[in-house]
Amino acid sequence: MSSEVRLLDALKGQPRTVWITAFAAVIAFMGIGLVDPILLSIATALQATPSQVTLLFSSYLGVQVVAMLFTGACAARFGAKRTLVGGLALIVAATLACALASSITELVSLRAVWGLGNAFFIATALSVIVGAASGGQQGAILLYEAALGIGLSTGPLLGAALGSLSWRGPFAGTAVLMAIALVLAAALLPGDAHAKREPVRLLDPLRALRHRGLLRTSVGSALYTAGFFTVLAWAPFVLQFSAVQVGLVFFAWGLCVAVAGVLLAPRLAARLGERRATVLAVLANAALLALMLVPDKPVLVVAVILSGVVSGLLNTLFTGAAMSISPAPRAVASGGYNFLRWLGGAAAATLVGHLAEWFGWTHAPFLVGALLCLLAGGLLALGADEPDTKEVPVEAAIVGEEL
Known part of the structure; x- marks a missing residue:
């Protein structure tokens, strides 16, 4: 049965818990590309340099990466609904405050709070969908990946549409949408009283990286993700397009990410x-x-648009490789893998503007990103003696997309 048919089947007869969580997940994933179309507008309005503006990515991702090490333990202690709702509340507060920010320093700090909320929400959204979905785990995972793809592709569109009015618009719009998701989740999601909670130790994800194959794959993914965020954070400065034009470019990019990740x-x-x-x-x-x-x-x-196809492939393939090579429990291996993976993204988003300044060449970040991807390919090729598998387990492939 084709992936398209399975996805259509997965949409049928799902309980409201699944739809509420999936809706909130779409909005949460929008946050990754939301600021892309308004980077130039923010730089102009707040008199910020490109390297200061790209901190909007690095603060968001950096805090989210570190927080992901804690979210499993929090969900195990307090329950999935409390963790999910708490994350949504943080996002609403942070996005609303972003719309009112008066300086780039304030905006970067608030994006960090946004990243913290995102970590708590997204870390538990998948488990809620899988636990509540009808028709089996595979269909639930496809629903989650569909939410990921829609969020990545529509984030730039929302940023472009509202950003053409004011750079504050995308933040205010996200706050409204997330507030709706927060009310629905708090009122309609089932409570945690009878949920089974598995104990998770705080450092288990880092201990999983002692496995040589998982460490190699995670470092390779970190290098690739640095290239991924080089495109996302720096291309708007090189293109010098309007907010709407940048939004359309990255909408096409996000659509390629979604289709390649699910189907190809x-x-x-x-x-x-x-x-x-x-x-x-x-x-x-x-x-x-x-x-x-x-x-x-x-x-x-x-x-840029074609890189979306490759990124969609790699988002799924890297995670599938990481999950299939490690003997650790899937959730634990995923935590360690994601920590390194998105750490690479946070570092790249921080450094791209400085690279252009240091080299005195606008396109220099792309050259560094290309070299990092070459290094990733060589590192992965060194693992030829490790067992390979012929297909990506769907549930494994999406666990790594929890960010």
């Missing part, structure tokens, strides 16, 4: 094996980043 990655892994497919895809990403060095805006637009 499992087929590629089944044909080539997870590791081989991952190596080829990360090398293709290096080639696209190198293409972005061409000083021609139409070429850059095409390369």
